[in-house]
Structure formats: C-alpha cells, structure tokens
Amino acid sequence: MVVARSIALKAVNTASLWGLNRSRFGGLPKVQTVRALSTIMSPPSKAVVYEHHGPPDSVTRMIELPPVEVQENQVCVKMLATPINPSDINRIEGVYPVRPQVPAVGGYEGVGEVYSVGSAVKGLSPGDLVIPSPPSSGTWQTYVVKDHEIWHKISKDSPIEYAATVTVNPLTALRMLEDFTTLSTGDSIVQNGATSIVGQCVIQLARYRGIHSISIIRDRAGSDEVKERLKALGADEVFTESQLEVKNVKSLLSNIPEPALGLNCVGGHAASLVLKFLSFRQGGTMVTYGGMSKKPVTVSTSSFIFKDLSLRGFWLQKWLSADKAKECRDMVDYLLRLAQEGKLKYEMELVPFDKFHSALEKALGKHGSQPKQVIKF
Amino acid sequence: MVVARSIALKAVNTASLWGLNRSRFGGLPKVQTVRALSTIMSPPSKAVVYEHHGPPDSVTRMIELPPVEVQENQVCVKMLATPINPSDINRIEGVYPVRPQVPAVGGYEGVGEVYSVGSAVKGLSPGDLVIPSPPSSGTWQTYVVKDHEIWHKISKDSPIEYAATVTVNPLTALRMLEDFTTLSTGDSIVQNGATSIVGQCVIQLARYRGIHSISIIRDRAGSDEVKERLKALGADEVFTESQLEVKNVKSLLSNIPEPALGLNCVGGHAASLVLKFLSFRQGGTMVTYGGMSKKPVTVSTSSFIFKDLSLRGFWLQKWLSADKAKECRDMVDYLLRLAQEGKLKYEMELVPFDKFHSALEKALGKHGSQPKQVIKF
Structure with a gap:
C-alpha cells in the first residue's frame, strides 16, 4: 500500500492534534525521507476520540483518522468488536488514577483480525484473530496499529463478543x-x-x-x-x-x-x-x-x-503492570475456552459502530439497567 | 506447710463458689483422702474477684480466698505487681469475645516471686522472679497457684513494674x-x-x-x-x-x-x-x-x-493461641532487657493493693487521662 505525499502531509498536520496515538502518527515525518514503494500504510480509521476529560457523552466524537505507516514490528488490526466498560468511562471523565493524555482514542479491550503486518513480524498473518493482551488503550476505532508484541493470537473458533470482553x-x-x-x-x-x-x-x-x-x-x-x-x-x-x-x-x-x-x-x-x-x-x-x-x-x-x-x-491494571503478560494470555485462553464450551456466559448487547453514542448512553446508565454494550464494527 | 482439716473443709465449701480457679480449689476433695504431712498448701490469698459481668467498679470486690494445695507440678507465686489493662476491664464487663466463666479473679499479667513449688517441679525455686507467660488469668491476688509450665523465670535485675506489664x-x-x-x-x-x-x-x-x-x-x-x-x-x-x-x-x-x-x-x-x-x-x-x-x-x-x-x-490473645510460648518468652526477655537498659519506658503509677478500687476508677477513665495503674502488693 503506497500513499500519495499529499495524504502523508495531511497526516503530519493532524498528528500534532493526536500526539498520543504514536503508532498512528509519531513516525510520519521521518518516514517521508526513507519512504519506498514497499511502505505499508493502514487504511484510514474511524475512531471515537476525546480532546478533553469530561462527561463521555459530551466530550467524545467520532472522526476519521488518516492512514499511518505500519512499521516493521507493527501489526495493523481491523477491529471486529470492542466493549464500553465502566473503566473506559472513568478514563474519559479523567477520574481514573492513570489519566490518559488527551487527545486520545477511547476503549481498552477488543478483538480484531490482522489486516497487515510489518516486514519484521513473525507468527502473525492477515486473517488471524487477535486481542490486545494485556489490554491496551485505543480500541474504539476501525483499524488499530500497534507493536506486534501487544497482539495475542486466539483460536479462530473463539466467540467474537467474548473475545472482545474477556481481558477486563x-x-x-x-x-x-x-x-x-x-x-x-x-x-x-x-x-x-x-x-x-x-x-x-x-x-x-x-x-x-x-x-x-x-x-x-x-x-x-x-x-x-x-x-x-x-x-x-x-x-x-x-x-x-x-x-x-x-x-x-x-x-x-x-x-x-x-x-x-x-x-x-x-x-x-x-x-x-x-x-x-x-x-x-x-x-x-x-x-x-x-x-x-x-x-x-x-x-x-x-x-x-x-x-x-x-x-x-x-x-x-495494577496486577497487569507486574509483568504478567504470559499469565494474562494463558488465563485469556482458559476463559475463552470456557466461553466457547458454554461454561462462561454473560449478557451483552451488540451495537453497530455508527450507533456508538446510543450504546454509550446505555453504558452510562441513562436508560436504567442494561446489558454490557459491545460495539460490533 | 500442713493445714488443719477444718480449713480444708471450709475451702471445699467455698470451692463451689470459685469453681473457675481450679488450681486453688479443684483438687481439694480428692486431696483429703491422701493428705500426708508433706502436703504443701498456699497461704490464703487476698483477691479481686467478680461473680457477675458488669461495670468493674460495681461488680468487683476484694475477698480472702482460703489456702489451696500446691500439687506436684504446681508453683505458688507471691505476686509483686500487676497492672489494670483495658482488656482486663473488658473481660469483667463481659464484652470480650472470650468471656471468662464467673466467678473469676481479675487480671491477666503480672510479676511475682516463687513462694513454694510442688514436689515434681524442676528449674524453679523459692525466690525466683517469674511472670505468667503467655499471660494467664487471675493475677489480681496475693498468691497465685498455677502449673509450673505457666511460669517464666526472668532476670532478678528486671525492673518490677516493667516485668508486671511487659506481656500485654x-x-x-x-x-x-x-x-x-x-x-x-x-x-x-x-x-x-x-x-x-x-x-x-x-x-x-x-x-x-x-x-x-x-x-x-x-x-x-x-x-x-x-x-x-x-x-x-x-x-x-x-x-x-x-x-x-x-x-x-x-x-x-x-x-x-x-x-x-x-x-x-x-x-x-x-x-x-x-x-x-x-x-x-x-x-x-x-x-x-x-x-x-x-x-x-x-x-x-x-x-x-x-x-x-x-x-x-x-x-x-489470638496471636498467643498459636503455640507461641517460646517466642513469647524470647520477646519478653528482649523487652525486659530494653527496659532495664532504659531504652523502653512508659508512665505508670504504682498503687498499693488495698487502694485497688481507686486505681480501678482511674483505669476506667473517671479522673481523665491517667498513667497506667499498676498494683504493687
């Protein structure tokens, strides 16, 4: 995938706005000098973002983010599903002890399919089902580009909505x-x-x-x-x-x-x-x-x-910070096996991404007790 | 020490009232049949006792308890000093989780001097300075008779008021x-x-x-x-x-x-x-x-x-119940050494035993903040 210079420049300009999402923007200026025909770029990504902390239904909006380079150790994942968890809401409100730097893309867990991989990535190929594990911020978007180490390949038989919600x-x-x-x-x-x-x-x-x-x-x-x-x-x-x-x-x-x-x-x-x-x-x-x-x-x-x-x-989040990556993945596999066998289940409501804000309202408790809201892309 | 039969009988009669203090009374009826010239009896003991749970200043009274036999594994200790601790007060009030059986002699720690030892007792002789360790109930009296294993011999140089108060x-x-x-x-x-x-x-x-x-x-x-x-x-x-x-x-x-x-x-x-x-x-x-x-x-x-x-x-009390006798004594020795070296000190007021009830009033907080009340016999 090769991008025209005009798109790359547009991305650079927007990058200052979305500084946090380094995988998406951080590498662009340098890339311009070494760009070759083989450079892999992500598709543009539709994302739920916030520029200020505050009430999630007023500070979040859905925008399109420009393509970013998929660097040699990175993997671009087409997201399939992601939940709205109470901790996601707290992060946006700014009341979480680890306050995300804004602007930021919301979400912390989800499941997707590998879309493209950087040239140095081994063990992951397009079509693989993956989740960020330990969970990682910025899952409320259609394409997520992150280091290959973040992604945990799970069984293709995993039920999508459970894979999206298993890690939290x-x-x-x-x-x-x-x-x-x-x-x-x-x-x-x-x-x-x-x-x-x-x-x-x-x-x-x-x-x-x-x-x-x-x-x-x-x-x-x-x-x-x-x-x-x-x-x-x-x-x-x-x-x-x-x-x-x-x-x-x-x-x-x-x-x-x-x-x-x-x-x-x-x-x-x-x-x-x-x-x-x-x-x-x-x-x-x-x-x-x-x-x-x-x-x-x-x-x-x-x-x-x-x-x-x-x-x-x-x-x-504290438990995960204590170098528990391997243990976390083993447990995720165990839990997904239980879910697949029908031994672990819970109520969820699948909502298309373009209805995100109505799902958010439900997750905020504005319509009484509701099942877990899970966005399906 | 030999007692006349009349005293022994009087003791038996009182024993039903003071059933709890088995070392003092429990053995007497049997003793009468085997009594020999060598039977060792404790002196009569002046004790602060309570027959009902309730406000300590109204339910406690000082009475004289008759002599009891010092059995072969027992030691009779002439008490030198004993404190009034908040937990002693709670035990009398009946608000302690381990509610003492009444009637009972008050007190839970103290120091004394060995007065006489049973025929099978080794390692303790009259004049030795001892404390009940782990602490043990019934220290508010002039003579305490208990199994030799209860008594921990401490250095004769130990400051008496610290020895009396170290274990709680x-x-x-x-x-x-x-x-x-x-x-x-x-x-x-x-x-x-x-x-x-x-x-x-x-x-x-x-x-x-x-x-x-x-x-x-x-x-x-x-x-x-x-x-x-x-x-x-x-x-x-x-x-x-x-x-x-x-x-x-x-x-x-x-x-x-x-x-x-x-x-x-x-x-x-x-x-x-x-x-x-x-x-x-x-x-x-x-x-x-x-x-x-x-x-x-x-x-x-x-x-x-x-x-x-x-x-x-x-x-x-829970910590002590976990078979900590040896550890408890090691710590008591350590603490008493610190006290002797002046590295551990705290305020106490020494009060003669016949002023027990005025000390009790102070310990109950009826005269504002007061130093720890320690009875000196």
Whole structure:
C-alpha cells in the first residue's frame, strides 16, 4: 500500500492534534525521507476520540483518522468488536488514577483480525484473530496499529463478543477468586453487585471449581427474574439487600458454609452486607474492586481485632503492570475456552459502530439497567 | 506447710463458689483422702474477684480466698505487681469475645516471686522472679497457684513494674511492627492513640530499629507538653488531630518518607487521619488493635482499588493461641532487657493493693487521662 505525499502531509498536520496515538502518527515525518514503494500504510480509521476529560457523552466524537505507516514490528488490526466498560468511562471523565493524555482514542479491550503486518513480524498473518493482551488503550476505532508484541493470537473458533470482553471483567473475576484466599471445593464466597459482568463470571467460575456463591443484588422491580437468571448461571443463593435486614444472616444459608471471601464492587451498605456474612468466621477477607454507590466502606474495629478480618483491594491494571503478560494470555485462553464450551456466559448487547453514542448512553446508565454494550464494527 | 482439716473443709465449701480457679480449689476433695504431712498448701490469698459481668467498679470486690494445695507440678507465686489493662476491664464487663466463666479473679499479667513449688517441679525455686507467660488469668491476688509450665523465670535485675506489664502492651507493639509489613531502617510508621502504653512502646521500638514514627494525639489541654514527652521517647513527629485538618498532610512531614504501616487503636476520625498518611503510597497497611472511640473505621473504595490499601487487625490473645510460648518468652526477655537498659519506658503509677478500687476508677477513665495503674502488693 503506497500513499500519495499529499495524504502523508495531511497526516503530519493532524498528528500534532493526536500526539498520543504514536503508532498512528509519531513516525510520519521521518518516514517521508526513507519512504519506498514497499511502505505499508493502514487504511484510514474511524475512531471515537476525546480532546478533553469530561462527561463521555459530551466530550467524545467520532472522526476519521488518516492512514499511518505500519512499521516493521507493527501489526495493523481491523477491529471486529470492542466493549464500553465502566473503566473506559472513568478514563474519559479523567477520574481514573492513570489519566490518559488527551487527545486520545477511547476503549481498552477488543478483538480484531490482522489486516497487515510489518516486514519484521513473525507468527502473525492477515486473517488471524487477535486481542490486545494485556489490554491496551485505543480500541474504539476501525483499524488499530500497534507493536506486534501487544497482539495475542486466539483460536479462530473463539466467540467474537467474548473475545472482545474477556481481558477486563472475566479476568478480574478469575484473579479475585485466586489471589486473596485459598478456596477449596465446598467452600463459599459472597459478593454484591452480582449482576455485573464480573459478578456473573464469579458465579460461574466459582461453580466450575465446586465453590458455592452467595450473591447480593439491589432491590428492584423484577428482582425475582434476576435471581432466576443468576441461579441459572450457577448461583447457590441470591438475596436482595432488603432480605438481609435480619439479625442472623447465617440462618438464611441452607447447606452452604460461612464464606471466607467477600467481593465488593458497590461500597456503602452493600459492602456492610458482605461483611455481615464474613463475620461468622475468623480470618475472612473482603476484596473491593469497585465503588458503584460512591459510598465508603464502614467496618467496626472489633471485626479487625477479634475476627481477624482483612480488607483488600483489586485493580486489574495494577496486577497487569507486574509483568504478567504470559499469565494474562494463558488465563485469556482458559476463559475463552470456557466461553466457547458454554461454561462462561454473560449478557451483552451488540451495537453497530455508527450507533456508538446510543450504546454509550446505555453504558452510562441513562436508560436504567442494561446489558454490557459491545460495539460490533 | 500442713493445714488443719477444718480449713480444708471450709475451702471445699467455698470451692463451689470459685469453681473457675481450679488450681486453688479443684483438687481439694480428692486431696483429703491422701493428705500426708508433706502436703504443701498456699497461704490464703487476698483477691479481686467478680461473680457477675458488669461495670468493674460495681461488680468487683476484694475477698480472702482460703489456702489451696500446691500439687506436684504446681508453683505458688507471691505476686509483686500487676497492672489494670483495658482488656482486663473488658473481660469483667463481659464484652470480650472470650468471656471468662464467673466467678473469676481479675487480671491477666503480672510479676511475682516463687513462694513454694510442688514436689515434681524442676528449674524453679523459692525466690525466683517469674511472670505468667503467655499471660494467664487471675493475677489480681496475693498468691497465685498455677502449673509450673505457666511460669517464666526472668532476670532478678528486671525492673518490677516493667516485668508486671511487659506481656500485654509492649508485646503488642513489638508484634505489630514485625508481622504486617517489612520495615527497614529509614522507613516510617504512623499511629493514633500514641499516648497509650502500646503507643509509647511503638515509638521507642521503632526508634531502636531506626524507623521513623509519626504520632497522632487527641486535642487536649497540655498537648504541647504531651508532644514533648513523646518526642523525648523518640517520636519524630507528633500532631494533634486538628493539626491534620489540611489538604496535604504530606507537606507536614519534613524529612520522613510516607509511612508504609499505620496503627489504629481509636477508630472513627482518628483512623481516617492514619489513612490520610497512608494514602500517599501504594500498598500501605493499617492495623487496628483497639477501638477507643467506639466508632467504626470508614474507608473509600478507591483506597482499596487504586492504592492497594490493606486493613488488618491484631489481637494478642489470638496471636498467643498459636503455640507461641517460646517466642513469647524470647520477646519478653528482649523487652525486659530494653527496659532495664532504659531504652523502653512508659508512665505508670504504682498503687498499693488495698487502694485497688481507686486505681480501678482511674483505669476506667473517671479522673481523665491517667498513667497506667499498676498494683504493687
């Protein structure tokens, strides 16, 4: 693919605007001096970008980005699907601890098909199904150019929507079940926010390992139907918050032992309900991985002293930063195998890319509880 | 020592009342059938006892307990000194998780001199200075009879008031500096409730290891004088709670790194101030070992997720239950050596036993902040 000089110059001008996307723009000025007939360029890319941090529905817009050179170690991927995750929203809002430099392309995970590869790239060929792993920013666009090391080739049989969403939420669920306490067959865990993707994955991954799960959901219209859905996934017990307003929650458990691990993505009262279950034994651990209620966690001093309670936190991005690339990919393969076998599933709504902003509105919670929004290119 | 049958019978009658103190009473009925001229009996013992749980100043009374047989593996110790600790008060109130069976003699640590030993006891002789180690209930009395294994012989040069108080508070301070995070020379820790014995020990033990300490005290009349006293013990920085009502507490630290470990014995706002210091780094740990304010600990979900904060608890009694007898004694010897060398000190008020109830009132906080009350027999 050879580009006319006029397009390259146009790209240089725009590059200052989109400085962050180095793979797309950073190399252009130098390239002009060495460009040969063999230079590989990406197609132009349609992307959801933001120039300022702020409310995602007002600061993001869809634009066309010019082609960029695919350097010798890079791979150009035609994206097939990418989700809108809460952490994507937080990054755009600028409330994430790692604040992306703007302007930026949104998105952090997704799946695509190799479109073209740089001259030095081995092991990846056009048509391969790949995901950025560990996940990597800028997936909300039609063509992504990144170093070949970013891309993890996955089985061509992988269900596309699960491949697009496997590296953030299911991985979080898997790590939290592994990293904080030793769980054996027959043990139990308790979680709030159980209808989230992480929550649904926790239920299924626990069940797959013979671990019982107790799930707490908000009181809402249709909660009986939600309970049935979670139980169909393998949840042993599902309670609404108001059902737990009893003195002894232990009496609500039929044949399940007191949980050793609690998972909290809500905070506030919903976190206290998780702690209520943990209070029946010594040495329980509650792991906080979200704070949907925007309320803090409140704990009695005696739980720490006399019950040896531990409170911890989990953040996937930090876990990934500790040189976990190989481990991350092994887990992704494991999770995708489960998804392919129908042992790991969760609700998603596939939305065409040109309807991105209506999907974003749903992801922002503007239309009540909605399934995970996944953009299909 | 031989007792007349009449005394022995009286003891039997009282035994049903004081069933808990088995060493003093449990063996008597059997003894009567085998008693020989060589039977060793303890002197009668003056003891602070309670028959019901409740407010310590109303449920405790001082009575005389009759002599008991010192069986072949037992040692009778003439007590020299014993403190009134907050945990002693909680045990009497019945709010401790391990609720003593009543009637009971109060007290949990102390020091004494061996008075007589059972025929099979080796390694302990009359005149030896001993402490119950691990600590053991029933030290608020003039003569204590317990199995020889309970008694730990300490150096005769040990300062009595430190020997009486070393196994609960200084040991707690030492363990908390060791068990939760790896501290190296130059690191720092932060604590609230710094005027407590544990707090004073933390300052000195940290200093002795080259670790900086930041102490938080309540706002009170004379806080400048308290600050000076704690600084004289080795505190690097001492702040009243109100001094920490600034946006960036880090700016208050001159040459001290952000602490990795926080110690909390207060809860509520004072715990939040400890967390404020811990928030400047990744992976800090706050250990709760008390809850003087009777208020819970409140923490943002983001501290767990993005700062990898851990909240833990410490309870000496649980630590001791894990077969730590040898380790406990080694640490006691270490701490007593420091006390003897003047490297570990804290304020105490020595009170004669017959003034026990006025000491108890002070220990209950009825006369404002007071030094640790230590009964001298």
